[in-house]
Amino acid sequence: MTDLEFRDVINYQEEGVMVIKDPKLTKMVKDDNYYSVLWALRGGPLTVKEISKKYKQFVILKVEKMGLEGEKREKKIEECCRSEKTIYRYLKDLLEAGLVAKAGQRVILGKTITENLFSRTARIYLVEETKEGWWKSDESRNVLERASRILSLVKHIPPPSLDCLAEIMDELHRANNAVIVKWMDEHYEDVSRIFLEGSFNENDKVLAVLKTISLLLNFDDYAKKAEGCLKIPK
Amino acid sequence: MGKQEFQDIVTFEQKGVEVIKDKKLIDVFYDEGYSPVLWALRDQPLTVKEILKKYNQYVVLNVAKMELSAKDKKEKTVATQRSEKTIYRYLKDLENLGLVAKAGQRVVIGKTATENLFCRTARIFLLEDVKVGWWECEESEVILDRVSRIIGIDNKGKPPEVECLSKLMNKVEKLESGDVFRLLDEHYEEVSKIILEGTFKENNMLLKALRTIAFLKNADKYVDELKDCIG
Numbered sequence: 533m534t535d536l537e538f539r540d541v542i543n544y545q546e547e548g549v550m551v552i553k554d555p556k557l558t559k560m561v562k563d564d565n566y567y568s569v570l571w572a573l574r575g576g577p578l579t580v581k582e583i584s585k586k587y588k589q590f591v592i593l594k595v596e597k598m599g600l601e602g603e604k605r606e607k608k609i610e611e612c613c614r615s616e617k618t619i620y621r622y623l624k625d626l627l628e629a630g631l632v633a634k635a636g637q638r639v640i641l642g643k644t645i646t647e648n649l650f651s652r653t654a655r656i657y658l659v660e661e662t663k664e665g666w667w668k669s670d671e672s673r674n675v676l677e678r679a680s681r682i683l684s685l686v687k688h689i690p691p692p693s694l695d696c697l698a699e700i701m702d703e704l705h706r707a708n709n710a711v712i713v714k715w716m717d718e719h720y721e722d723v724s725r726i727f728l729e730g731s732f733n734e735n736d737k738v739l740a741v742l743k744t745i746s747l748l749l750n751f752d753d754y755a756k757k758a759e760g761c762l763k764i765p766k
Numbered sequence: 767m768g769k770q771e772f773q774d775i776v777t778f779e780q781k782g783v784e785v786i787k788d789k790k791l792i793d794v795f796y797d798e799g800y801s802p803v804l805w806a807l808r809d810q811p812l813t814v815k816e817i818l819k820k821y822n823q824y825v826v827l828n829v830a831k832m833e834l835s836a837k838d839k840k841e842k843t844v845a846t847q848r849s850e851k852t853i854y855r856y857l858k859d860l861e862n863l864g865l866v867a868k869a870g871q872r873v874v875i876g877k878t879a880t881e882n883l884f885c886r887t888a889r890i891f892l893l894e895d896v897k898v899g900w901w902e903c904e905e906s907e908v909i910l911d912r913v914s915r916i917i918g919i920d921n922k923g924k925p926p927e928v929e930c931l932s933k934l935m936n937k938v939e940k941l942e943s944g945d946v947f948r949l950l951d952e953h954y955e956e957v958s959k960i961i962l963e964g965t966f967k968e969n970n971m972l973l974k975a976l977r978t979i980a981f982l983k984n985a986d987k988y989v990d991e992l993k994d995c996i997g
Contacts, residue, residue: 589830596827597967666971675968678960679975685956686949700982701975719919726912733831734909741913741931744938748992751985758982 540649542577542636548727550631550654551716558659560629564594565614569622570631570652574732577635577649580623584616623650631657655727656735658716661709667701676701683762692762700758704747707754711746712739774883776811776870782958784888785950791863792893798846802828803856804865804886808966811869811885814854822847857884865891889961890969894947901935910935921996930995938981938988945980946973 552558560566572578572586591612600608614622626632627650635651666672676694684691716723727735747754786792794800806812806820825846829839848856860866861884869885900906910928918925950957961969 586830589827592823593827593830596823672971674964675971675975678964678968678972679979681960682949682953682957682972682976683979686953697975701978704978715916715920719916722919723916726915730908730912734912737906737909738912738916741909741935742916744935745913745917745992747981748938748985748989751989755982755986758979762979 538638538640540577540636540638541646542649544577544633544635544651546633546651546728547654548724549656549658549716549720551658551660551713551720553660553713557629557631560626560631561657561659564612566622566626566631568594569619569626570657573632573650573652577651579638579647579649580616580620581647583623583650584614584619587619588613654724655730655732656739658709658713658739660713661706664702665705667698667705672698672701687762689762696762700754700762703757704754707750708743708746711750712742715742772872772874774811774870774872776883776885778811778867778869778885780869780885780962781888782961783890783892783950783954785892785894785947787894791865794860794863794865795891795893799848799852800856800860803853803860804891807866807884807886811883813872813881813883814850814857815881817857817884818848818850818853821853889964889966890973892943892947892950892973894943899936899939901932901939906932906935917996924997926995926997934988934991934995937991938985941984941988942977942980945984946976949976 552561561570568587568590569583571590572583578586588609591609595605595608595612598605598608623632627634631653632650633653635649637646638649639646667676673694676697679697680691680694683689727738730738786795795804802821802824803817805824806817812820826843829843829846832839832842834842857866861868865887866884867887869883871880872883873880901910907928910931914925914928914931961972964972
């Protein structure tokens, strides 16, 4: 379908950023099924058919990172893909939760019936991380163990404890997140407007810089913890 | 093809990590043609057919992330997908550059002819980009302008200068990478062995942890610089 064949009539304006604190909403945003719909809507309003198509692309991206081969890969893709009926159900749940909105109508030239368009209610969702993350999961232990051995080797210190390293990495991640959430809370309207100027990818980069700056602004606290834990002489 | 139908005989010993300093080699990693081959070989040795399949998947995935119209995406996908002949040519070039090697043979049970297996010469390649970083290029100005305005909101309406932020971010990036490169230079064999224990994904997280520790150890000098930027 080329650009000439339809017109989108949009009557919804998304916010620039939404801070998510409610545990129910946090759970939803982190749920693979719902997240894939939100990912599909990153670029702007879409019909259910288009969301389904992008959903499948996201599933393929995700499965690709798992490093599965042949039949296992195909089976996993099939397992994770969803029918249009299911996508519609997810959209209803997300609508109720306030994460998605009916954005307008797609008018197909020459046809009377229009298609609903859906969009995210915010260009970016910032989840307030209060729980422990990846660095405190079982999955991270191997990585922390190798980091500990490398640090011991190159800094000529006893291998730092894995719990210690996990604590630093996890706390840094959460504390950083808390500072940015606080900025958003205190200056919501102005910050939201600035995020609305950028695409999803650009906003990702803006957040990355803000994280670095927040780290530097609170550097003394983090550095003391690291020094005590790692016993690395300066 | 089920697992019982073939056996891979791998004779090449991959390095854990290789630091790339040569500009010509660094450019290869940013090359639209070559980089998907290196990506395809991230996890294990593969035949040319398998590399081709992953290559074209990579193209589809990459184009999906671009902010293009459906029509442009389709065109871009077709333009960047490749044939087996071209993949073979890329592999030859990458072999000559020392980034890829013949890893061994795939023996297909019941067949006389074997298939060549290819692999990366190192599990991870670390690029020592000494040229001007992304934070000093034009593309980053838009990003840093928005960051500056956001900080300005919190900073009594005084936005830091974009140029100031650009220099700072560039230094921070070099600092984090610099420390990792130093430790690799000084303890290559042992670090390489540790890296060989992990998958590509695990090694990415490992590097993230090492960069964070490097940052915490050395970033105090940038705290004052940031405070000067913010005013």
